[in-house]
Amino acid sequence: NAGVMQNPRHLVRRRGQEARLRCSPMKGHSHVYWYRQLPEEGLKFMVYLQKENIIDESGMPKERFSAEFPKEGPSILRIQQVVRGDSAAYFCASSPLETGSWNEQFFGPGTRLTVL
C-alpha cells in the first residue's frame, strides 16, 4: 500500500505566478489535510477536505489560496499570484473514514515551494 504521495517535491515559481500542489492520499483514505511549515516553525493547519467537500478551512489565507479534493483524482492546493512569503514546505496528510475515537493522519513527503 503506497503512502501519501505529493508532487512535485520541489517547485520554484516567480512572484505573481501560480503554484499547484498535488496530493494523492493513501488507498482507502477519504480525508485530506493540508499543513504549511515555514522556516523554523512547526506545521500550521490550512484546510481539511473530504471528497468534494471542504470541511474546515479555518487556516487558509483569505485570498489567493484555494483547495479542492474532487471525486476522482488528487487533492490540489492552489496558490495564485505567489509572493515570497509563500515560500514554505507544504505537507498533505490523509486519514481513513472510520467512526470512533481517532483517525491517524499519515503524512506525505511534502512539496517545497520557493518563490523567487
Next chain:
Amino acid sequence: AQSVTQLGSHVSVSEGALVLLRCNYSSSVPPYLFWYVQYPNQGLQLLLKYTSAATLVKGINGFEAEFKKSETSFHLTKPSAHMSDAAEYFCAVSGGGSEKLVFGKGTKLTVNP
C-alpha cells in the same frame, strides 16, 4: 482553542544518554496528544499517541511519553540515545476524531558520538 509549547528548540545529548523532550499543551476539551519525528527533507512519522487510554504511552524506536493532566504535559523520553535519533520532533494536540492537529514549533535533537 488548543496550543502546544515545546521547551527548547534545540537539544543536544551524547550517544547512550537519556533523551528528554518537553511538551506542554493547552486544550479546552480532553486532548489527544502526539509526538511526530521529521528527518531532513522528509514528511512526519508518528512516534506515539495518547488517546485517553493508558497515561504512559510506548511508541516506536524505544520512545515513550507520559500524559500528566495536572501538569498539562506530555514529555517524550528515551533511555538511551542513538545516532539515528537525530531529527526534529514535534508535539501535537487535537480534539480527537477527524480534527486538525495543532503543532508545537519543534525541537531539533542532536546526538553526539
